[in-house]
Amino acid sequence: MPDDEWGTGMDQTDTDAGADLEAAASGASLRRTEARSAQIEREIADDPSRFRMLTGDRPTGNLHIGHYFGSLHNRVRLQNAGIDTFVVIADYQVITDRDGTGPIRERVLSLIADYLAVGIDPARTTIFAHSMVPALNQLMLPFLSLVTDSELRRNPTVKAELEASGDRPMSGLLLTYPVHQAADILFCKANIVPVGKDQLPHLEQARVIARRFDERFGRAVPTAPVFPAAEALLSSGALILGMDGSKMSKSRGNTIELGMDSDTTARLIKRAVTDSDRHITYDPDNRPEVSNLVKLAALCLERDPVEVAAEIGDGGGGGLKRLVTAAVNEYFAPIRARRAEVAADEGYLLEVLRTGNQRANEIADATLDDVRAAMGMVY
Ligand code: TRP
Numbered sequence: 001m002p003d004d005e006w007g008t009g010m011d012q013t014d015t016d017a018g019a020d021l022e023a024a025a026s027g028a029s030l031r032r033t034e035a036r037s038a039q040i041e042r043e044i045a046d047d048p049s050r051f052r053m054l055t056g057d058r059p060t061g062n063l064h065i066g067h068y069f070g071s072l073h074n075r076v077r078l079q080n081a082g083i084d085t086f087v088v089i090a091d092y093q094v095i096t097d098r099d100g101t102g103p104i105r106e107r108v109l110s111l112i113a114d115y116l117a118v119g120i121d122p123a124r125t126t127i128f129a130h131s132m133v134p135a136l137n138q139l140m141l142p143f144l145s146l147v148t149d150s151e152l153r154r155n156p157t158v159k160a161e162l163e164a165s166g167d168r169p170m171s172g173l174l175l176t177y178p179v180h181q182a183a184d185i186l187f188c189k190a191n192i193v194p195v196g197k198d199q200l201p202h203l204e205q206a207r208v209i210a211r212r213f214d215e216r217f218g219r220a221v222p223t224a225p226v227f228p229a230a231e232a233l234l235s236s237g238a239l240i241l242g243m244d245g246s247k248m249s250k251s252r253g254n255t256i257e258l259g260m261d262s263d264t265t266a267r268l269i270k271r272a273v274t275d276s277d278r279h280i281t282y283d284p285d286n287r288p289e290v291s292n293l294v295k296l297a298a299l300c301l302e303r304d305p306v307e308v309a310a311e312i313g314d315g316g317g318g319g320l321k322r323l324v325t326a327a328v329n330e331y332f333a334p335i336r337a338r339r340a341e342v343a344a345d346e347g348y349l350l351e352v353l354r355t356g357n358q359r360a361n362e363i364a365d366a367t368l369d370d371v372r373a374a375m376g377m378v379y
Contacts, residue, residue, distance in 0.1 A: 017208045018154040021178075024204040024205035025197045033200065037234040040192060048082035053233075054190035056088030056130075058131035059107040063114040064255035066248035066326065069299050074194055076119040076232075083192075085125040087115065088184050089353075092130050092137075096174045097165045109301040112349045114258050122352045126188075128360035129353060136187040142180050142187075142371060146212040148207070152178060156201045166259035182206035187225045187352070187364045194233040203232045217374040226370050240296055243272040245289040259339050262329040269293075270312065271327045274317035284307040290320065297324045 023029045044051060050163060054265055055064070063072065079085045089108055089119075094101050108129060115127060130136070152158060161177065162170055173180075178201070185193055185206045193203055209365050210227035222346040241247060242254025249255065256268055273289045281307040282298075291305070297320075298305035312319050313353050372378060 002376040010261070013264075017173065017204070018151045020349075021151065021155050021201045021204050025200040026038070030197065031199070033232050034234055036231060040231060040233055044078070044081055044083065049084075051192050052080055052084045052086070052188060052190045053192045053194065054086040054088065054185050054188055054230075055194055056090045057111060058093045059104060059111045060094055060102070060137075061107065061250040062257040062259055064248060064257045065296070065332070066242070066255065067298075068118060068239045068258060069240050070196070071194065071235055072115075072118045072120075073260065074235050074237050075125075076196065079121065079124050080119075082237040085120075086188050086190060087125055087127045089127065089129045090184070092173075092180070097168070098173070107350045108353070109346060110259075110343070112352055113339050114335055116342045116352070117258060117335045122355065125255060126356045126359045127214040127357055128353055128356040130359040132186065132353075133187070133360045133364050135361065136183055137180075138368055139183040139187055139371065140176075140180060142375065143182055143209050143215065144176065146209050146216065147179055149175070149230055151205075152176065155205060157199060162199070172314075178202050178205035179209070182209045185230050187367050188211055188360070189228055189367065190230055191228045192233045193230050194235045196235055196237075196264045199203040200232055203230060206230050213371075213374075224376050226367075232359070234339035238299055240299075241288070241292040243268050245273045245292065252327060256328065258332065258335060259343070262333075265270075265329055265332075266325045269321050269328070272324075274320065280320050281316050282306045282310045282317070290317075293320055293324045297327040300324075 004142065020029075038049075044379050055071070057067075073078060075085065075087070089111055091101070091104060091108060094104065112127060112167075115125075115320075116122070120127065155178050158174060158177055161174060162168075165174075181202050182205055187210070192198075193206075195203055199292075207229050210225070210229055213227055214225040242249065242252055243256070244252065244254045246252060256265055260268075272293060275290055276294070277287070277290075280290060280294065281287065282294045284295075291309075294305045294309045298308045303306065308323070312323060315323075
């Protein structure tokens, strides 16, 4: 067999997807993704059984109301629409931007309690831990052969995370972040991934890997491609800022966690930043802090923010905060009660995880068999 039949590098036509990855979250590409997301929503309403969805979180701290309105709420909606749903607890990802795993066991269990409290149903959603699914992780090696280092270095999500981690050097794990995340998505052959704009380059990389895998190896197998092209479902979630008006994040100490009690919630909202205009309006561009609180109340009350603001009128920051506090505490009361109940039952949390791990392993083993077959590694 001539040497070149084996191929010596990337396919000539597909050497570097770096530019596509950089463009994924902007301009025409973003608009296409938005239009396609709207269409997927219609297809889901029509026939949810055509879809498998995967999402995930790093177990780095407790989930907060920003996570809830930004993504959890949407996941539960899609699960309830009848989509086969997978949630990866991305425990290995914890060390992409920090040295230690922290109190990881406690955090994993707490994350599961958060999931169950908001309505993720283990009968319909497979909740599993990344580290517990060896066959998923074994996909990394063939996938790594399908990407170039320049592509990874140019990935905007990798760049952003490197910048956010201050003086830390780029670790191999951070550099390959898009590849292990592709393995998370592709192991279960998910065809939709609800994401925010910032994660679009990752998803594009997963699509590139799926396509290249088929081009390189899959053609030996006369059936369908091994991996489907996963599509982004741009989340319809709302962005809620922290109580100081900056991004809601544990490290800034500006979060309201799902598991907090109503007194703590009231105290945090009382300290929230507002402005000096007593007349409350919903004007996100000019009054970001006030509008953030109005929006939060509106989401909890399932009402229009402009109307909510008009109703507070000249009630000032005090009136606004009283309304927000009541709305948040009422909305989250059943979620918090459910959270307290499940969090007290470690046996149940572990059972949910073990059941999910088992299903994820069965699927990952089958996928790895497909991969080995496509690559001719059947011994
Ligand atoms: N990177 C995601 C985060 O930090 C978590 C995650 C891991 C994920 N694997 C995934 C999200 C696959 C979507 C798809 O927040």
